[in-house]
Amino acid sequence: MTRLRAFFGFLYDFVVGDDSLIAVAVVVALGVTAAVASGDVAAWWIVPVVVAAALGASLLRATSPAKRER
């Protein structure tokens, strides 16, 4: 059980990393892209826009005086 928990802990750290906001944003961006593209509308711009917003938000969180990453 402990090994299983350790494995899932490793898997979570491996995929999600320091900030879960990034992983969530990527899933949302790809989901919205798939939904928009299925309607024959240009959807290539969605991922870059969400990536820029998520990266900026994640960095602001990491550097806020209350939660400084070291």
Add this chain to the structure above:
Amino acid sequence: MSREVLLFLSVFLASSVEGVEAVTIVLAAGLTTGWRSALSGVAVALLVLAGIVAGLGPALTALPIDVLRLVVGGLLLVFGLQWLRKAILRSSGFKELHDEEAIFEHELEAARAAGSASRQAGWAINPYGFTVSFKGVLLEGLEVAFIAVTFGSNQHDVPLAAIAAVTAVIVVVAAGVAVRAPLSRVPENTLKYAVGVMLTSFGMFWGAEGAGASWPGGDASIPALIAFTLLLSWGLVFGLRRRRARLSAVGARTVAAGAR
């Protein structure tokens, strides 16, 4: 120009583009996480690829390549953003730069102390390096196989298409080996920054393509995505440096007020 020459050139050029993408990913992983991890990922990917190609043959085109692109692209994008986030924090001074000499000394000391155990540790595989190389080579390898099978079947000459694809891969790998040495002299932190930019850019490209989006200009949009990611990261570094200076000034004023 004869039909054979046209077929060879078409497959060679299309496969070269895919090959360059795979070699870029492997170079990035090898230079930052170690060659053992990256090359292990390449070897396992080639084994899986050989099994798929041998098992499916011409039925290869029935594989859901878009699903693979979506999964691989999504994971590369998450990995790339994690690397880029750390690189931006380091460049803006919010996270300490790696002291590479201190890390080397520490590892050397640990290896000496561990004796025979250090040999085992030397074989340890970095999961990021392995996974990134594995996925890059498997996806791009499948795309090269697709190109050879589809172009070759259309022109009723799969062997010639396969020769063109293999030639392209050999040429691109040779070019990758040639640039490996000069790249290894680039400082570690700069490399990690570059890897974050490359993984993020390729992740955006493959992920969106797998989700059904069409990039303007197809593969030609990859350099534009790299430029976009670089500009975005530089902008964020610039903004965070100003933020850090502001926070330091506020901290200094608070300390001065407390001393009075």
